[in-house]
Amino acid sequence: MQTLERGVTFILGGARSGKSSLAEGLIEASDLDAVYLATGRAWDDEMSARIGVHKARRGPSWTTIEEPLDLVGVLQNECADNKAILVDCLTLWLTNLMMTERDIEAETAELVAVLPRLKGTVVFVSNEVGLGIVPENRMAREFRDHAGRLHQAVANAAATVYFVAAGLPLKMKG
Amino acid sequence: MQTLERGVTFILGGARSGKSSLAEGLIEASDLDAVYLATGRAWDDEMSARIGVHKARRGPSWTTIEEPLDLVGVLQNECADNKAILVDCLTLWLTNLMMTERDIEAETAELVAVLPRLKGTVVFVSNEVGLGIVPENRMAREFRDHAGRLHQAVANAAATVYFVAAGLPLKMKG
């Protein structure tokens, strides 16, 4: 059984691979106060339904914060020695940055720069999206380039990295 | 070299990753009677050709059963202490369920419920489909959600789980 390490943990996996469940389990088995930082914005009904399912699964012991864009600001305000913050997820945050035409390289560089200075424990969840056929859509290609670069940078800053498939974690680092 | 364990083995991998070859090799190296349970339906010529190639590769020692939908029924009838059944594959079975508008949650729950009670040895093969860009097509998104949930449930029930890439197996469980 995996246990939560202090500092930054990064959980990468496919759609419905059990990434969020792993992150929630790690945090619930720790003695830290659980904070859920939801980056997902309910752009449509399908997304609303997904958010609802995730929320129902977590118990009342969780504090939920919704922040689609200012991830760095929330992490700087909320991180504390007695807390574990689950950021779910980086790919939705990237989507929101692209939708609002932010400078993605600047935003992701700022996030990566702040990671070593955060107190407490943060678990980032993200979707690996780069293992299929090159998308025909240019925006999708840009998205997976941004995601790949962000994943490398977060993995580099993390103490522990898991790749998850079929609900099974594979420790890649730590 | 891997050897086949009694009970349920689950082999997950990408397209042309060598999943079926691994499953066939595990079963042929065992002293069990080999049964091939093909879930693929020849919807078109391309699919027919793929099925033909798979069939030609297996030797005459294999008994072949074709069943696109009633996976649970066949497993309940066929499983026996002296047999190893290769189910190839779960993603095609899911495709057939969607094409015929079955209740996928009920069907997959029934399959998962029956697994601990099966006698003998079963090897499930399935395609990981959740590691690319989110598909634009809603049905494709639903499909990968169903596949991801099914993979988690089968992996949970399995004694042994492999992830296969470039023909190389990585043991995730067991």
Added chain:
Amino acid sequence: MQTLERGVTFILGGARSGKSSLAEGLIEASDLDAVYLATGRAWDDEMSARIGVHKARRGPSWTTIEEPLDLVGVLQNECADNKAILVDCLTLWLTNLMMTERDIEAETAELVAVLPRLKGTVVFVSNEVGLGIVPENRMAREFRDHAGRLHQAVANAAATVYFVAAGLPLKMKG
């Protein structure tokens, strides 16, 4: 830390997963002369930009050869005991073969046949493309079939195989 083995090394991973950086790092940390064999053809501006970024990252110690099609010829001429050749990448080579309507099975069989006879050290980099939803486009399906078969064959001939995700290498063989 990974070190470069003599013979054939194969590095497989997703888009922006850090495959090329890993390959470059392995070769730069060796005492071998570094040769970069670029298979990418600048079909458009986006591709030109990608090639430029890769080139700028490598130092002046690298010799660069550009060859979109005759991979086997270049390897046979260039391989030598004191050299490490980085082939970046197999999926672009496959793309070029498809674009120019070559006999892909014959070309890939020729490459695989020549691998055991090469002197010196070769590092192949390639994109795993088979872990997403089945593409709607027939050519894309054929491409991922070719890629999957080629990856299996190269991995089989290689002494060392890495799967890379988020910049982190996972040794699959060797």
